[in-house]
Amino acid sequence: MKYCVIGAGLAGLVFGAMAVKDGHEVVIYDKNPVPGGVLALCEVGDYRFEQGPLLMCDLLPGEPMSNLLAEFGIHLDLMRADRNVEMPDYSMHRPEQYEGPYWRRERLKQLFPDDAAGLDAYYRFYDRMMRVRYHLNRKLSPGSTLALAASFLPVARYARMTAQELVEHFFKDQKLQALYTGILADYCADPREVWGLAVPLTNLETGFDDRIPLEKNGKHVLGGFGYIRGGCQKIAEALADYITKNGGVIKLNTVVDRVLIENGTAVGVRLANGSQEKADVVAGSGSGRDFFGNAVGMEHLDDGYRRILETYRPMEAVFMVHAGVDFDPVKVLGTALCYCYGSYDLSKATERLRAGQYHDGEDGFLLFIPSYHAPEFAPDGKHCLTVYTVAPDTLCDGDWEAKKELYADHLLEKAERYLPDLRQHITVRKIMTAADYREMTHMRKSSFGGTVPVWHQKNPPHKTPVKNLWFIGQQSENGGGLWR
Numbered sequence: 001m002k003y004c005v006i007g008a009g010l011a012g013l014v015f016g017a018m019a020v021k022d023g024h025e026v027v028i029y030d031k032n033p034v035p036g037g038v039l040a041l042c043e044v045g046d047y048r049f050e051q052g053p054l055l056m057c058d059l060l061p062g063e064p065m066s067n068l069l070a071e072f073g074i075h076l077d078l079m080r081a082d083r084n085v086e087m088p089d090y091s092m093h094r095p096e097q098y099e100g101p102y103w104r105r106e107r108l109k110q111l112f113p114d115d116a117a118g119l120d121a122y123y124r125f126y127d128r129m130m131r132v133r134y135h136l137n138r139k140l141s142p143g144s145t146l147a148l149a150a151s152f153l154p155v156a157r158y159a160r161m162t163a164q165e166l167v168e169h170f171f172k173d174q175k176l177q178a179l180y181t182g183i184l185a186d187y188c189a190d191p192r193e194v195w196g197l198a199v200p201l202t203n204l205e206t207g208f209d210d211r212i213p214l215e216k217n218g219k220h221v222l223g224g225f226g227y228i229r230g231g232c233q234k235i236a237e238a239l240a241d242y243i244t245k246n247g248g249v250i251k252l253n254t255v256v257d258r259v260l261i262e263n264g265t266a267v268g269v270r271l272a273n274g275s276q277e278k279a280d281v282v283a284g285s286g287s288g289r290d291f292f293g294n295a296v297g298m299e300h301l302d303d304g305y306r307r308i309l310e311t312y313r314p315m316e317a318v319f320m321v322h323a324g325v326d327f328d329p330v331k332v333l334g335t336a337l338c339y340c341y342g343s344y345d346l347s348k349a350t351e352r353l354r355a356g357q358y359h360d361g362e363d364g365f366l367l368f369i370p371s372y373h374a375p376e377f378a379p380d381g382k383h384c385l386t387v388y389t390v391a392p393d394t395l396c397d398g399d400w401e402a403k404k405e406l407y408a409d410h411l412l413e414k415a416e417r418y419l420p421d422l423r424q425h426i427t428v429r430k431i432m433t434a435a436d437y438r439e440m441t442h443m444r445k446s447s448f449g450g451t452v453p454v455w456h457q458k459n460p461p462h463k464t465p466v467k468n469l470w471f472i473g474q475q476s477e478n479g480g481g482l483w484r
């Protein structure tokens with residue numbers, strides 16, 4: 001069968017590789033000059049920067065994504081990753097000497113003695129959730145389904161809570177609650193709208209100290225985060241290589257503007273240059289609203305699918321400053337990734353974000369050093385630093401192009417709280433706004449990272465009402481990666 005895949009981002013490449021492996025003829029189209037979508041690198045002078053994923057979950061050896069890639073003969077060179085957290089008036093830094101898997105619990109008990117019992121209870125619950133996660137990640141079989149059900153029973157009563165209710169159940173102090181919900185800012189999500197069990201699943205303790213063992217009794221039971229040595233675009237390169245070596249074709253600098261549909265069945269695609277290509281199966285990625293609104297046509301959908309397209313919530317945007325620097329930020333920060341929060345009230349911050357109010361760095365940002373796992377991204381003796389934060393797709397006052405230089409100055413100034421005199425050590429800088437991400441992803445709006453994991457809200461399903469048409473990628477039903 002012939003498959004036409006729209007988009008050579010992570011989704012299109014994985015889909016294409018699977019189709020090639022199954023013996024199908026595959027053509028992938030992408031408007032960009034290189035495959036990868038947001039995995040592609042950004043070059044600034046002698047420096048290179050990552051524009052998409054920082055670190056990946058489930059990709060370490062033996063974990064589900066690594067097993068999937070192994071089916072294509074792809075074995076990435078990974079290093080375990082962790083991060084520090086800066087709250088407005090306390091910090092969680094990976095201890096210099098390893099203090100065991102529960103070091104955060106013990107340190108938090110010292111900072112929040114009134115919450116000591118709650119912390120013990122949370123970590124008992126967390127350990128149970130890690131058992132659930134382990135069984136969820138195993139291949140489905142009657143035995144594993146039973147084990148999953150048994151592991152879920154002790155945590156079932158928490159499954160009715162939102163993230164906010166869950167942290168309020170365990171902790172009294174808002175400053176402590178925010179430590180566990182803070183990560184939801186990455187998804188532009190309000191803790192009042194996210195499923196409670198997402199809290200332990202997005203706060204893997206292994207993500208705060210890469211020395212916490214992933215194995216118990218010789219079995220790989222805990223999830224970990226990893227950096228890909230040489231950068232995340234290595235996944236795109238390896239998948240593209242697999243596809244083309246196995247007969248697939250990737251057509252770059254090529255925009256698809258229409259899915260051809262006859263009698264409710266997808267039969268091919270029309271390119272922006274007017275040419276047409278017939279296909280037995282079409283898969284589209286990118287923005288759900290753009291894809292179905294423009295390339296497919298809403299008239300081909302049923303009411304149910306249309307309703308999902310109207311109601312699902314894509315994430316907003318990012319504001320990012322890449323800087324080449326003449327010092328090693330890892331030596332100052334003690335880590336290659338640092339989450340710096342400026343507010344304890346994530347609900348208010350999310351409300352502002354959705355109203356188009358950019359927080360100008362006040363609500364928080366990330367410090368990320370890509371040259372840690374990819375030293376070749378910077379010239380000898382230099383390093384790469386990315387400072388970034390979630391931001392509205394569309395500003396309520398002014399536009400990104402006009403404001404970006406000023407906002408970049410403010411963000412770097414705030415970063416100096418953790419990297420003193422940073423601005424005096426910058427050799428090159430590049431600013432990325434919502435507009436740049438729209439261009440890179442071929443989306444008209446909300447081009448950052450996927451969908452907000454709003455509990456009970458459906459994202460566009462892979463299977464569409466049009467026969468032989470599939471929707472894949474960051475805005476499809478997997479929930480932007482938060483839940484499989």
Ligand SMILES: Cc1cc2nc3c(=O)[nH]c(=O)nc-3n(C[C@H](O)[C@H](O)[C@H](O)COP(=O)(O)OP(=O)(O)OC[C@H]3O[C@@H](n4cnc5c(N)ncnc54)[C@H](O)[C@@H]3O)c2cc1C
Pocket residue numbers: 006007008009010011012029030031032036037038039051052053054055056057254255256257285286287295318440441442447448449450472473474475480481
């Ligand atoms: C700043 C940032 C940080 C992130 N951090 C993480 C992280 O730490 N961990 C993690 O797991 N994930 C992270 N993500 C999310 C992850 O990167 C994305 O979910 C994933 O890479 C998206 O892949 P995709 O193929 O769905 O979309 P994309 O990467 O957007 O690729 C889609 C491609 O399709 C092309 N395209 C679309 N429509 C057409 C058309 N009609 N014709 C031709 N081409 C078309 C686009 O140009 C693009 O190249 C992050 C994302 C961003 C932006």
